Amino acid sequence: MRNTHIKIVAFVFFLGFISCDSRLDLAPTDILIEKDVFANVENAEAALSDVYYKLFLASSGATHVIPDASLPYVGLPETSSYYKYSGGNLDATDQEVENIWIEYYEVINVANVFIDKVPVFGNYDEAKELQHIAEAKFNRAYAYWALLSFYGYGGLTGNFDGLCVPLQLMPYNGFNPSELIPRNTNGEVYAQIIKDLTEALVDLPENHGDNIKTRVRATKATAQALLSRVQLYKRDYQACVEASNDVLANTNYTLETELLDLFPLNEEGTTSDFSDEVIFGFPVSSNGGNFQYGIHGIYYYNKYIWVDADFINSMDASDKRRTELIFEGNPHITNPTTANEKTTFKFNNPEQRDDIQIIRLAEVILNKAEALAQIDGVNTESVALLNKIKERSGLSPVDVSDFATKEELLTALYNERYIETAFEGRGRFDFIRTNRPLRNPDLTENEKVFPIPQREIDLSGGVLVQNPK
Template identity: 40%
Template sequence: MKNRIINTYSFALLAIVGSLTACDKQLDLAPEDTTVESEVFQTSSSAESALMDVYNKTYEANKQTAYIIGDITTNTFVPTSAGAQLLSSGNLLTDDYSAEKIWGDTYSAINVANVIIKSVPELGTYNEDLEKQHVAEAKFLRAYNYLVLLKLYGDGALQGNMSGLGLPLQLEPYAGTEFVSNNALERSSNDEVYAQIIKDLTDALPDLNEDYDDKLETRARATQGSVHALLSRVYLYMGNYAKAAEESAYLINNPIYALVSNLRSVFPITDGIDEDLVEEHIYAIPLTYNGGDHQFGTHWFFYYSRTFGYVSDDYLGKLSSTDQRMTELMWSGNSLSSENYGKLTTSKFNHKDGRDNIPMIRLPEMYLTRAEALARTDGKVQEAVDLLNRIARRADAAYVDYKLSDFTTAEDLIDRILLEREKELAFEGLHRYDIIRTGRKLQFKNTDGVYEDVPAGRYVLPIPKREIDITKGSLVQNPGYL
């Protein structure tokens, strides 16, 4: 199975794109949507190739800025490049390339997922159970990508404003290549987008495997576990802590997933050819190698070079000298820039050409989500403390377990859990959203080296001006950019 993942992620798009266009202009042939698309979904292997393109496009949508914005725009990291400083300060223009690229790449992944969801039931002629599984995988990926968009563009989506402007919910494949402005979708509310994400995930759940014969597929493809994990994140972002606790428990109590003792094995120093995914990966984008920097090749996270920025003293000061997250997962990077000389960067992503496994959901997140959710719903409870201790103790052999009596209030416990989330999940694209959802202020370091608050209206990215223009105003801009 592993070889199939590596080799089929990239060749299905040509068939799918062809199926969404009109007939050949030079030949009097039947429209391609009655030939090519039906051929794609005749066999399980060709249909799976099309599905793999959704995985590939999810990678394309979540590499580069879309992933690292979760950390480089917080006080965990000090960006020194001009583009990263614009992101951190909230000073993006409405025609900013990064905001436009994230939007376009993510909707591209959603569109191909829509093709699978629509076409497999209509045109599929292979095993019915496998057809249902393929649709379920596409629904998981559509939900994942919609959550990426919502946390970046949904006005107030992480702050409990469920009536705020969310996203246009595109749930059907694009009808051809030409855009028709009078058919443009308006932005649904945050609540409606969350509801669609939850619907996709709950609909997908019964038709997904618990695991696969091949370990890589269990960690890199949608499973029942990855659905529960993503639901726990969704409910946490919504502030539905009872459901977040319930969903995360599925992973903690599931023998398919386990914490490993050595953090370096989760983020191995890679030669850029192949690395295993370990038991605590719930959903990850695997490093693969096929002779070139494509497919899951260059993720462009920029952490390797200190010319892009470096880990802040603020973050480093939260780690003890015996913490693996300091001793194993920090290094000096590859830059001799005089400005950043001697500074540290993360070695979670360490290949010089950006060829690393990319964790999307790891088991420690589930421990800390359940711990926080229990503390918020039940107050000071022993299980929340135990879950916190399990993650902190794994990272630091010198760590002394907390007792319940060490916390005066539930808020004290929550604050310590949030600190552990910051330490454990740093540079995995999550910290920005934890700051926003918990009511803390986003800050950036100005040119004088002083932290300033990001304007409240700039906690989300601008809806790309091009999208607003092409829809003739059907899409409404986020208020902070008006």
């Protein structure tokens, strides 16, 4: 891992952890030693904000865009800084290759402090201590899922013996060559993610008291929803169905009937009232964007990247995801390359202060439908779940008789996920795990996996080995 000591940074109260107005004031106030951080619940809650904030930093900006820019539904010129991530032979010294690694390990390191030190230094209500540890485990699990998806060799294609990333499960206490950790296997990383989420479920609350808090902090449903995704990626389809069932039975979450209520117009950057469909996200627009998460760095509105015209034309003309969630974007663009292009309404704020939806109910519905199809082939429940998504978008339902084979049903489900979750930062991973071609259809399996950052290999003295080229 990066040769940097990660410290707990105490932030003033954000996300409504303590304040009643759900402010997201994230200016750091002090560096506290662990004993002081966990001396009382107020300090611990403020410090826990740093874990969530680091997860936002790791998951936004280029990290969000690269998985989508790897697919042809995103329009971008060859001069775009994102273009190289859809090609092969990605350089191990590339800045984003390094940044993604560093930022997710910063999440893990601060989460590790909570998991390891709260039992030692915690001096507040035990139930709240256990909740904080559980929230840290959720954040750590999400970070390892992301690292596996980018760097795990065969991690998305069922190669559980392939090398993934080092499982650093203790706080980083300085560089010690004798304690360097080699890369664990994909199977070991999957097992740790599932272990963290399963343990977190015991102590996470059902909700945090109001709509926004319940959707920006980990709950039981948040952990179950991430388990649904992870088990699908791992190809444990029965476990995926079980985790999905737990989420779908939770009445705190419902499929939004109107897409424009799910992704509302946000011209002022102040719309931070997540729909009941959102299970977990980052409320970037809360309170007008003042000293919160900053900006998300996802440049769709200004059409540095845009929605490819062929993708738009491939959608049914009556599909609301085409008629409502594709728009002109910035009206002042004069660049002839992009002036006449359209972009996604999912990021419609001019100042990049849109709320970021990380997990939502539609994904879990599609997870269950796909897992059931893998288990049972053509079946009525998968088709019914598929129709929930199609009908919400104004499309005619399909029938079991429309699918002659399991493969035909899976193809329909893959296509629905492709349209439904476009521009939400996971497209690359879904295409790799389902063996569909990326923007560059000629990439080898080796070229679909990010290289381990050369800096990390050098710092490890060769303990970390590079992915095959």
